[in-house]
Amino acid sequence: MKQIYVIGIGAGDPEQLTLQAVRALGRADVFFLLDKGEDKAGLVRLREEILERHAARPHRVVVARDPDRDRTAAGGAYAPAVDDWRRRRADIYQRLIAEELADDACGAFLVWGDPALYDSTLAILEDVHARGGVAFDWTVVPGISSVATLAARHRTGLNQVGRPVQITTGRRLADEGLPDGVDDVVVMLDARQAFGALAGQGLHIYWGAYLGTPDEILLAGPLDEELADRIRTVRAEARTRTGWIMDTYLLRRAPHESAAPR
Template sequence: MRRVRIIGIGSGHPDQVTAEAAEAIRSVDFVIAAAKSDDDRLLAARREIAARHGDPEVVEVRDPERDRNDPADYTGAVIDWHEARAAAYEQVLAERDGDAAFLVWGDPMLYDSTIRVVERIAERANVTFAWDVLPGISSLQVLAARHRIVLHEVGQPTVITTGRRLAEAVGQGAENIAVMLDGRLACATLADQDQWRIWWGANLGTPTEALVAGRLDTVIDEIRTVRAEAREHSDWVMDTYLLRRTSGSRSA
């Protein structure tokens, strides 16, 4: 039976591809890769990684647009988007023979839709395949390594959430928060910025990687500036950060 392999490829640097992932890339006949624009830098990075590891053909699929007109129905819009992706990828699998791979930024288990999309295709059974998932190095791992920190304090939990839900996590009393997918720098809207320390990173693992750390109220302007510079140099920016409430401001 043919295989579909979901392969985590790290946060951008080709050397972050694990030996297991590299072997998996070499084992497939082609890679299915979404293209979000005519000049998609992430697609280019996937092409580079594929070329380094066996050079399977990269089949470009135009990524369906996600409906962003109704923020209140975010979940419904994402479900529809996943369905559109499943249909597009299914068509490629139906038209081609051989084993296929998806090269997933970071790790497939963390804020990525590929597993859900492949599940949809498999459940419909219009094309038959076995599939597996190979882990990758996530941006949170790179963030912690770059700043030389542990993501949690001794015996304490860490909440992993999105920028869209940061205020909700703070309101629920979380004091150690890892934030991803924050296109609007939600930490800048917190009212008590002097009570938080931040370890921030943008475009981790790439030539435009940028890092800032310090008390949130004292470094937020620097983050804004560095973030804008990273976007200008790369035409895109993906940032990740850890927020930790300072010990003197924690509730009893």
């Protein structure tokens, strides 16, 4: 049966690969990469660098064009837009596995960070498997997430003593605000830059972009209007320069400012 590895490759630094991930790279015959266009060519180059360093055995690299997603969809249209994008991605994955991988061969998808955290690969492979059009088995190799890298770069923990930490998206933060009873909130996928609406509310922010790459940027401090504007400016300049951006941040309430009982 065809075998698939879903390999977490960390936040961008080739040295963040685990030994398990390196072994999995060494077993793959074919690596499947999705091309997100010229503006995001750097994402493909980072994956290629990882393969040059760690994929020692002879292998092929198959590149497919990633389907576009409607990023303007909001409200009730958001979930259907994501479902449609995932379906079209599943069509591509099914074709790649069926046509580019021999029956006794091993293929691999390289996933930023950890495959279990805000990534669609696992759900899409489950969809392809359920269709029954191509038979395969798959193994998931965990990776170092951007969340772990963010905390390490800022030399801080993700939670305070005895308190929970919540991981959410910029979309939910913008729509619902900071959750009650949680002192530490990690925010991912924040195209809206929702942190700006929370400036001046006694929060501390630890922000990072391009974590683990040569373009890495770190900013931290009390989240006031000045720092919020600084992050927005730096973010816009970086995106213009590179054509893409991936950023993550931690918002922290001071212990005495939490509304939750101790």
